Amino acid sequence: MTLYRANPKDGIAWITGGSSGIGRSLAKDLAAQGYTVAVSALDDDPIDTLIVETAQMPGRVVAYPCDVTDEPRMARTVAAIEKELGPIVLAVFNAGNYLATPGEALTVPNFRKSFEVNYFGIINGLVPLVEYMRIRARGHVVFVGSVTAYFGWPTTAAYGGTKAAINILAESLKYDFDKMNIRVQVMNPGFVDTPLTEKNLLPMPGLMPVNRASRRMARGIKSGGFEVTFPRRLSWGLKFLSLLPRPFCRWFINTTTHWQARPLNFDRKPPSK
Template sequence: MNSETQRKIAWITGASSGLGRELALLMVQEGWNVAISARRAEELAAVAAEARGYLGRILPVPLDTTDAASVKAGVERIEKEFGPIDLAVFNAGTHHPMLAEEITAEAAGTLIDVNLKGTANCLAAVLPFFLERKAGHLAFVASMSSYRGLPTAAIYGATKAGIVNMAEALQPDLKRSGIKVQVVNPGFVKTPLTDKNEFPMPFLMEADEAARAFYKGLQSEKFEIMFPKIFGRIMKVLRLLPASLALKLTARAIPKEKPGAAQTLRPPKAKALRKRA
C-alpha cells in the first residue's frame, strides 16, 4: 500500500474505545484507511487525532447502530467520501451482567437492540455494496459466551450466539459472491465494558494485545478468530460436555453473595446500558 489509491478501506463500529479503538489505530499504522463509527463524536475525533502521522487515515463517522437510517447514511457517506469499503468490522455492542432477578424487559431489549439488531442494521447497510462489487470482507464480533450459557450473561450470551449463527448462515451463501465472512470470539478483554464485571476474568487480555490477535486473524482464511486461544479451548471443552456436568461447573461462576433486596429490585437503567462504544 504505497499510495493513497492503493490503500484498503475498513469500517469499524464501536471504535470510540476498547477493542474497536485499538484495532483502528493498529490498522492505520499498517497503512489502512479506516472509517470509525460510534455514537460519541468527540471520542471518535480523539481517536482520529491520535492517528495523525500514521500511514493511513481515519474518518470519524458518528452514528447509532440501532437506527437503521443512521447506519445507512453513514455507510453511504464512507463510500462517497472515503471510497469503496473492503472490510466491515461489526464490533459495536454492550454488556451488563445480570442475575436472573435483575432481568427486565427494558434491560433485555437494550442488549438485543444494540448487539443483535445493531449488527443486522450494519450488515443490511453495507451488504448491497459488497454484492454489487462481488467482493468484500465481513467480520462479526461475537464472544466466547456464545459457546455455552453462563451465569449473569443470559441475554448477552444469547445475542452473541445469535451473531455467530448469523455469520454461519451467511458464510456459504456469500462465499459464492466472493465475500469473505469471519466471526470473532474474544475472551475477556480489558475495556470499559469488562470494567463493570465484578467477578474474576481468566486470561484477561489488554486491548492492544487483543487487537493484534484480531488483526492477525483477519488476514487468515479461518472462519473463526478466537483469542486468547487457551481460554477458547477451555470454553470449547465446556461446550462439548454433557449439559448436566456443564451446568454444575458453570454454577460455580454465580456470585457467592447475591445482591441485597434493595439492589435486587432495582433494574439496570437503560441510560447506563447505552453508555457503549
C-alpha cells in the same frame, strides 16, 4: 476461486464502536497497516483524539459518528463512506454493550437494548453494505462475538444471547456470502480489559490487555479462518467444556465462579429504562 480477503490497497475499512476498547485499538492497528479507517461511534464519543494519535501512520482515521441502533442513519453512513472515501472492503461490526442480567432482577429493557445494540446494530449496517459488496463481487465482514456464546454464564442471559445469535448469523450467511465472494468472519474473544468488562460481576480468567487483543484480531483478519478466538488456552478449554453434558458444565461454572454460594439479591434495583 480463493475467497476474497480485504487489503488496504482495495479500499476502506469501517469499524463500528471505535471510540474505545477493542474498536479503538483495532482502528490504530489497521491504520498502521495502511488502511483508511472510517470509525463510527455515538456523536458524543471521542474520536478526535484517535485521529490525532494515528496522524503519522501509513493510513488514517476518519470520523463517521452514528448510532448503530438508528437503521436509516446507518444506511446513510454506509452511503457517505462509499461516496466520500471509497469502497468499503472491510467492515468490523464491533459496537456492543454488556448489561449484567442476574436472574432475580430481570427487566425487558435489558434484553431489548442488548439486542438492539449488539445484534441489530450489525444488521442495520450489514444490509445496506452487502448491496455494495454484492455488486462489486467482493467484500470482507467481521462480526465481534464472544466466548460467552459457547454456553450460558451467570448474568449473561442478555449479552451471551446476543453473542450466540451473532455466531449463528455468521454461520448462516456464510453459505451465500461465499458465492458472492464476501468473506465473513466471527471473532470470539475471551475477557479483554476494556470499559465494558469493568461492569462484569464474574471472575475473568485470562484477562487480556486491549492492545494485545486487537493485534490478535488484526492478524485474524489478515490470515485467519471463519472463527478467530483467543486467548486459545481459555477459548479452546471452553469449547471442550461446551461439548460435555450440561450438568457437568453448570457444575464447573458454579464451582469456578462460586456462583452457587452467591446469595440472591432481592434489594437490587433494576436498571432504569
